[in-house]
Each structure stands twice: as C-alpha cells, then as structure tokens.
Amino acid sequence: MLTRSLLVAAIAAVTLVGPIELAHADGGSVTCPPNRPVCVVVVTKPGAPGTGGGGGPGSNGVPVCKNDLTGMVVPCYDPTWGWWSGKDDCYYQRISPPPPATAPEWAGHYPTGAVYSSICPGVAGTGGGWIWFPNPPPGYGGAGLTPAALAQQAISTMRLQGPAIGMTPSAGKTGLVGLPVWLWTAVTTTTWGPATATAAVPGLSVTAVARAKRIVWDMGDGHAVTCGNPGTQYLESRGAVASPTCGYVYPASSAGQPGSEYLVTATTTWDVTWAGGGQSGDLTVTRTSTTRVRIGELQVLVS
Amino acid sequence: MIALGGSRRWPTRLATAIVINAALLTAGCTSSSSPAPSSSTTPTSTPTVTSQSPSPEDLAKKAVLASYDAYWAAQVTSQAHPQKQQDPNLKKYAIAGALADVEATIFLFRNSGIEMRGAPTHSVTVTSIVLSNPPSAVITDCLDSTKWLPVYSATGKSALAPGQSLRVVVDSTATIYNGQWVIRTSIAHRDRPC
Numbered sequence: 001m002l003t004r005s006l007l008v009a010a011i012a013a014v015t016l017v018g019p020i021e022l023a024h025a026d027g028g029s030v031t032c033p034p035n036r037p038v039c040v041v042v043v044t045k046p047g048a049p050g051t052g053g054g055g056g057p058g059s060n061g062v063p064v065c066k067n068d069l070t071g072m073v074v075p076c077y078d079p080t081w082g083w084w085s086g087k088d089d090c091y092y093q094r095i096s097p098p099p100p101a102t103a104p105e106w107a108g109h110y111p112t113g114a115v116y117s118s119i120c121p122g123v124a125g126t127g128g129g130w131i132w133f134p135n136p137p138p139g140y141g142g143a144g145l146t147p148a149a150l151a152q153q154a155i156s157t158m159r160l161q162g163p164a165i166g167m168t169p170s171a172g173k174t175g176l177v178g179l180p181v182w183l184w185t186a187v188t189t190t191t192w193g194p195a196t197a198t199a200a201v202p203g204l205s206v207t208a209v210a211r212a213k214r215i216v217w218d219m220g221d222g223h224a225v226t227c228g229n230p231g232t233q234y235l236e237s238r239g240a241v242a243s244p245t246c247g248y249v250y251p252a253s254s255a256g257q258p259g260s261e262y263l264v265t266a267t268t269t270w271d272v273t274w275a276g277g278g279q280s281g282d283l284t285v286t287r288t289s290t291t292r293v294r295i296g297e298l299q300v301l302v303s
Numbered sequence: 304m305i306a307l308g309g310s311r312r313w314p315t316r317l318a319t320a321i322v323i324n325a326a327l328l329t330a331g332c333t334s335s336s337s338p339a340p341s342s343s344t345t346p347t348s349t350p351t352v353t354s355q356s357p358s359p360e361d362l363a364k365k366a367v368l369a370s371y372d373a374y375w376a377a378q379v380t381s382q383a384h385p386q387k388q389q390d391p392n393l394k395k396y397a398i399a400g401a402l403a404d405v406e407a408t409i410f411l412f413r414n415s416g417i418e419m420r421g422a423p424t425h426s427v428t429v430t431s432i433v434l435s436n437p438p439s440a441v442i443t444d445c446l447d448s449t450k451w452l453p454v455y456s457a458t459g460k461s462a463l464a465p466g467q468s469l470r471v472v473v474d475s476t477a478t479i480y481n482g483q484w485v486i487r488t489s490i491a492h493r494d495r496p497c
Binding site: 033035036037038039041043066079081097118121213297 | 354388399411436437452462471489
C-alpha cells in the first residue's frame, strides 16, 4: 500500500502533463451571395473581438469604417472598390469614363452629378451596382477621415487575440486542490505581440504598434490572478513546484460548478501606440479567451 | 479560360445558324414572289450553311460570348485568390450588377478565409441581340459548378453549403460600354437546375 506522500506524487505525475488546447467555436452559417451559383458556410473566426470587455475598435468613440452587418472593421479605401461610405455600408468609385448618356443609371440627370460603381457587402441581399449621385457620397475621397480612425483600422488588421491558454492540469485531466496550477499563453504576434500594422489611404498613412501588458486570469472560483508577463510553459521535469512567473492554487474543488468544472476567463490588455498624418496617440484594447478545468480533492485510500 | 470549342454544345450553334439561314431563305422567297415589279430583285443563289457569310448579329453574338467567357475567367482567377486584388478583367468585361455581385463575393471570401478551386463549365447561347442604340444581348447558360467549389483556405476543407444543385440556369444581359461588350447583369437561379 502506498504512503500518502507517494500517492500525492503519483496523482500529481498523472495530472500535470502538457497544456490545454484552446477550444474553438465551430458554428457556421450558410451564406448565399446574391445572384451567385453556390452558397457557402461562413465560420466565425476564433479570437474575434468580443462584444463585452470593451476596448474594441470604435469603442473609444472614434468613427471607423465598419460593416454594420457583421460588425467587422473594413478598410476605408480599397484600390479596386474605392471609398467606404458608413452611411449605407457601400464602397463607391466614380466611373471613368462615364457611362454613355443613354445608360439608364443617369435617370435623366445627364450630364449633372456622376455615376458611381458600388458594392454593398454591408447590406444583406444586395450586391450593389451603378448608381447616380448629385454629389459624392459621404466619406468619398477620405472626407472626414482622421488619423485616429485609420489607427483603428490598422488595429483591426492585427487580429489581436486573447491568450492562447496553456494551463495545468491539461485538458481531460483533473487537478487537485492545493497543488500549483501553471498559467501561460503561447507567445505570438497575435497573443502577446508586439504587433505592427499600417493603414493607408491616398495621402494619409498611419502605423500602429500593439504590446500586451498584462493578463487577468479569472479562475472561475471568485478569485483572479493578474500577471504582467505571458507566464512560463510547464515542463514535466519541473515536477510539482509552482510556476516561477504566473500561477494559482485552488482552495476548493470544482464539484459544485456547472459540468463540475471551473470556467477560466483570461483577458489580455493590449497597449497600442500609433502615429501618422502629423498626429499620434495611445489607446488600450482587451481580448478574452476561456477554458475549463476540473479540480478535485485528494481521496485517501484506506486499505 | 473556357475553351470556345470544348464546352459548348455545337449542335446548338449549328441549329442557330440554320434557323437564321432559314429566315433569310424565307425572306428571299417572299420578295421574289412579290407583285411589285420595280423593287423585285433576282434572287441570289440558294444560301447554304457553309457559304453563308455571317450576319452582323452572328458576329456580335460571338463578341458577346467572348466577353462572357472573359468575365467568367476573371471570376475564376479572382475567387481563387480573394486576398489579392481582383483580376482587372472583371472591370473590363462587366459593369453594374454583374460586376458588383462578383466583387461582393470576393469581399465575402476575403473576410471569411474562403477561396474557390477549379473552374466551371458552361452550355451557353446568346438568345437575343439588339444592335441599335442602346445595344443589348440576352445570354442563357447552364452553369456546371461541379468542379468549381469553395474551400477554407487555411485547411482546404469544403466550404460548400449542403443540399445545393451544382448545375443551374444563369441568365445574363450584356451591353456596350467603353467600346466593349460587357456583361451588365448575371443572375444564377439556384432554384432552377439544368
């Protein structure tokens, strides 16, 4: 029969192996582009900016070019499609050479105003086409576009994410009350940075740099750990010692939790600095990831 | 590039040529039996398929079909690489809705990590053509997408929504813009298999 200390060591050796894999949301929706022959399944990308937690593009009150249908930030200018108009979620470009006077799009206005080609991915069920305006639509030519708005666009292209969670115990294993839990994130451009991106329109270019500053690990039991570092990846050779940089010890089992698991929510705070167009600025964005962990109590065997 | 000879049913074009020639033959018979002597003309030799010179409509239809081919070829290249700027031929051979619908699809694919692989085949005819101002043409196509399918670029796995007909009727219209026949509208009827 094993002594208690050997039993603890045996259980620890079984559970403290390797990192948990981040679960991805696989839900997809059928999308049928108008007038096109096939429909596709669009899958929501993991790591997309959450609606909660604040700090996402546009939350600082700066107007950005955004597709209201999907919530995604879009480039304010595209070399092929022209200028984004936030008013009706379309790209517009003046047609050159202009359509002939007999083209129906002139609607009798020829030669006043101009005919623009448009694509409207922000409007369900319509693709766009040719349309006449007496004056350029809002946003055309970069009217009203600020360096701060372009900074937001640059940030959106970085695809910043919450932590790529690494944790002990690993997925499917049960940890123990009282034993050190290691917390870390894989260190990549999108999970810890630094990340750099530039957004440009004719005549204006803005570059932004994002660096993660801290991760707040909400352990799901009412406690949270804040680490100003990405943590240290667990190695089996280290045995049952605590993480030198970022860790936690559960005081109670997860038996009473939904699914008998603690929901761990990790939020990364990113500091972003940007410059361009004779201006510069700083802002903060947050991104969140989650995982689940099962924590048990040591059952003493009695022979 | 969709081969002009390979993927279209030639009997259809031959039938079209025979219909046109039959109409001309009928017109010739009618005028030669007309009682108005001053305008009657001696009928020319009986037209045959091989010696009949193409009518303006025939030549224009060929130009329309060439633009239609180029429009679809540009879609194939653009939708194979939606992260790149689209094929410039899209704007050369398509306008208005026919252009915007393709561009909106490229936008969707670019932001969804989807690309098309392969190419479609066509069974296409120009069903009517008007050579006055404004010029126009109507094109009917049975489009086969069996070998032109969407995948997720990251994994190569299929992104095709289930339960679809992969051969459907596509109705298009064309006009002339900037010295070129261009496709103005192109609507795939996903509920009309062919």
